[in-house]
Structures are given as structure tokens and as C-alpha cells.
Amino acid sequence: MTVWLEVALAAAGVNVLLLLALGSVWLRGYRQHGAKHTLGLLVFAGFLLVENLLWLYFYLLHPAFIEWFEATTTEVQVGMTMLCGLELVALLFLVRITWR
């Protein structure tokens, strides 16, 4: 397993956890007051959650995808890793303002 695959896998995993945390705040809020703004954020979290679960599936359980990832060039590996890695950075900012 290349180190980039491990980093991408970890980032997707942490993204799932952060999205569950954000989603729980927004779901609680939406249940309490039903504001459209909160619902929008909840839908956003829902789709990003599906996206990251799909990544987890590919990185963890899809032999053909893993084989391709390991065989491809480093720049493609880094690029793929940045998809989940940069999303992680973005979500951390969102968690920081949502949790206050």
C-alpha cells in the first residue's frame, strides 16, 4: 500500500466523522426550529457524507481501484489524496465555527 493511499483513506475517514458531527448539530437545529438555512446545510452534509463513504469503499474494499491507485504515477496519487485532504481542511474550518 502506498503512503498516499493511506493518507487519502484516513482523510476520507475523518471527513465522515466530521460530517456526522456537523450533521448532528444541524439535524438537532432543524428538528427544533425547521429553518431553511439549517436544512440547506443538512442536505450539504448528507451529500458530502455519501461522497466520502464512496471514497472509503473505493480505498478500502475495491481491489481494482486499489490496484490502479498503486500502479499510477505519484502526481496522480497526490492529486487523488488532495481531493479528500483539502475537503478535510475545509470541514475543519466549518466545524470550528459550527461548534461554538
Added chain:
Amino acid sequence: MEGVLWYVLASSRGGPSRVRIVRALDERPRNANQLATELDLDYTTVRHHLDVLLENNVVGRSGDEYAAVYTFTDATRTNWDTVEEILATVEDD
């Protein structure tokens, strides 16, 4: 500003408490201590929420840190329609 108001008051963890603070400040300007007593909240909790409201330019304060009275900023007053919509939507906790 509208998005900020919705985020800070409706879509973040401390939203319901900050709605209570905004309601109390709408009655009349108060300092942190008066808000804590009025809302039966911990003083540090009130200060935390006031800091969030300050950082997001929802309220401003006059005078020194401890006796400071908090009032709404011009940005908030300009968007008072949105504030009223949020207050009507978000119940106290």
C-alpha cells in the same frame, strides 16, 4: 450579513442561547453580567456567546470590557428584517 445571522443564530451549536441574548438586548442594551442574571446563564457562557456575536459583527460594545454595554451594530440593524425572521423561527432552548 444575512447568512452570518442565520449561521450564528440558527445553524450553530450555541444558536438557541445566542437567540436568547439577542432577544434580551432587543428589550434594552445590557452588560454581560445583567445578561447572565436575566437569562440564568453562566457568566463565562454569556461572555463566550457575546464574543461570537462580536467577532461576527452582530453586536458591538461600549466602554471597558467588564462594564461594557452591548448593542447591535449598524450591519445588524440594516438587516433587522432577517433578525426578526430568525427570532420568529428559532425558539428558545
